[in-house]
Amino acid sequence: MTILVTGARGKIARAVTTGLAAAGHNVRVASREPSAVPAAPGITVAGYDAADPAPALDGVSQVFLYSDPSLALAFVAAADAAGVKQVVLLSSLSALGGPEDPHAKTEHVIAGGSYATTRLQPGAFMSNAMFWAHQVRATGQIRLPYLDAEEAPIHEQDIADAALRVLLDGPGNGHDGRGYPLTGPASMTRRHQIELVTQVTGVPIEAVDLTADQARAELQMRDAGQRETLLAYWASRVGVSQPIEPGVELLTAHSPRTFTTWLTDHPGLFT
Ligand SMILES: NC(=O)c1ccc[n+]([C@@H]2O[C@H](COP(=O)([O-])OP(=O)(O)OC[C@H]3O[C@@H](n4cnc5c(N)ncnc54)[C@H](OP(=O)(O)O)[C@@H]3O)[C@@H](O)[C@H]2O)c1
Structure with missing residues (x-):
C-alpha cells in the first residue's frame, strides 16, 4: 500500500519521505508545485490540491498531513472515501x-474521520533560523521582535x-487518537540562539530587537492574523522558560538534537 506525504517541498515532509523510502515503503509525495519535487526510486510525485485532495489520496492507506485549517473538511471526506487507515497530522504545540x-x-476536524489519527505537536522549529540566514547574508543583522522570548526549538x-x-508502527499500535507535544532539548532565548550561530559559524551578527510595530512593518507573513498570533505568542514567552516535552524520546528512543547540531547539519547557511 502507498503512504502519501503532503507538503512535499517542506523540510519535514522531505525527511519523512526519505525515511519511509529507506524502510522500503511505496511513497507518494504530493505538493502544490509537483514540478519542483524530484522523483526517486520508490517515490512518486503527485499534485496536491487541498480543496480537492481525492486524486492524491487514491489507493493510499496512510497519510502524513500538513495542516490546513480552511480545507480540513475536504480532506476528511476524501480520506474516508479513499479508505485511508491512518493520518499523522503535523500540528503545533x-x-x-x-x-x-x-x-x-x-x-478537531481531522479527528472526525473514520481512520486512526495521531497529532504531532512541535514547538518552534530550529529551521526558522533559515530565515535569519537570509538577513545575515544580506545585512549582517538579525532583526526580530522579542529577542528575550524563550522557546525550545526542535530539529526537523x-x-x-x-x-x-x-507511520511505521501503523494504526492500532498505541498511537491512535494521541497527541504528542514535541520540543527540542533546551529552553533558550532567541538572543542566545543568535549567539550560538556566531559561536558555531564564526560569523559576527548584530541582533536587533524590533518593537512590535517595527516587526509588523518588516515581517513578511502569509496573513496579518497569523502575524498577530505570533507576536502575542512571543510577547507571552519573554522571561518564561519553555517546558521540555518528552515526546521525541518517547517516540524515537533518542534525545532531541541540539541547536548546535542543527547548525553543523546546515553548513554554509550563514556565510
Ligand atoms: N515553523 C515553526 O516554528 C512551526 C512550529 C510549529 C508548527 N509549525 C507548523 O508546521 C507546518 C510547516 O511549517 P513550515 O512552513 O515552517 O515548515 P516546512 O516543513 O518547510 O513546510 C513548508 C511546506 O508546507 C507545505 N504546505 C502544506 N500546506 C500548506 C499551506 N496551506 N500553505 C503553505 N504551505 C503549505 C508546502 O509544501 P508544498 O508547496 O510542496 O505543497 C510548503 O513548502 C505549518 O503548518 C506550521 O504552522 C511550524
Missing part, C-alpha cells in the same frame, strides 16, 4: 493553547523521526 487556535481547529529531523515511528 500552539494547539494546546485552546480551541480557537488554528491548529487546534484543524486537529526529530519531528520526522517521530512521524516515522508512528
Whole structure:
C-alpha cells in the first residue's frame, strides 16, 4: 500500500519521505508545485490540491498531513472515501493553547474521520533560523521582535523521526487518537540562539530587537492574523522558560538534537 506525504517541498515532509523510502515503503509525495519535487526510486510525485485532495489520496492507506485549517473538511471526506487507515497530522504545540487556535481547529476536524489519527505537536522549529540566514547574508543583522522570548526549538529531523515511528508502527499500535507535544532539548532565548550561530559559524551578527510595530512593518507573513498570533505568542514567552516535552524520546528512543547540531547539519547557511 502507498503512504502519501503532503507538503512535499517542506523540510519535514522531505525527511519523512526519505525515511519511509529507506524502510522500503511505496511513497507518494504530493505538493502544490509537483514540478519542483524530484522523483526517486520508490517515490512518486503527485499534485496536491487541498480543496480537492481525492486524486492524491487514491489507493493510499496512510497519510502524513500538513495542516490546513480552511480545507480540513475536504480532506476528511476524501480520506474516508479513499479508505485511508491512518493520518499523522503535523500540528503545533500552539494547539494546546485552546480551541480557537488554528491548529487546534484543524486537529478537531481531522479527528472526525473514520481512520486512526495521531497529532504531532512541535514547538518552534530550529529551521526558522533559515530565515535569519537570509538577513545575515544580506545585512549582517538579525532583526526580530522579542529577542528575550524563550522557546525550545526542535530539529526537523526529530519531528520526522517521530512521524516515522508512528507511520511505521501503523494504526492500532498505541498511537491512535494521541497527541504528542514535541520540543527540542533546551529552553533558550532567541538572543542566545543568535549567539550560538556566531559561536558555531564564526560569523559576527548584530541582533536587533524590533518593537512590535517595527516587526509588523518588516515581517513578511502569509496573513496579518497569523502575524498577530505570533507576536502575542512571543510577547507571552519573554522571561518564561519553555517546558521540555518528552515526546521525541518517547517516540524515537533518542534525545532531541541540539541547536548546535542543527547548525553543523546546515553548513554554509550563514556565510
Ligand atoms: N515553523 C515553526 O516554528 C512551526 C512550529 C510549529 C508548527 N509549525 C507548523 O508546521 C507546518 C510547516 O511549517 P513550515 O512552513 O515552517 O515548515 P516546512 O516543513 O518547510 O513546510 C513548508 C511546506 O508546507 C507545505 N504546505 C502544506 N500546506 C500548506 C499551506 N496551506 N500553505 C503553505 N504551505 C503549505 C508546502 O509544501 P508544498 O508547496 O510542496 O505543497 C510548503 O513548502 C505549518 O503548518 C506550521 O504552522 C511550524
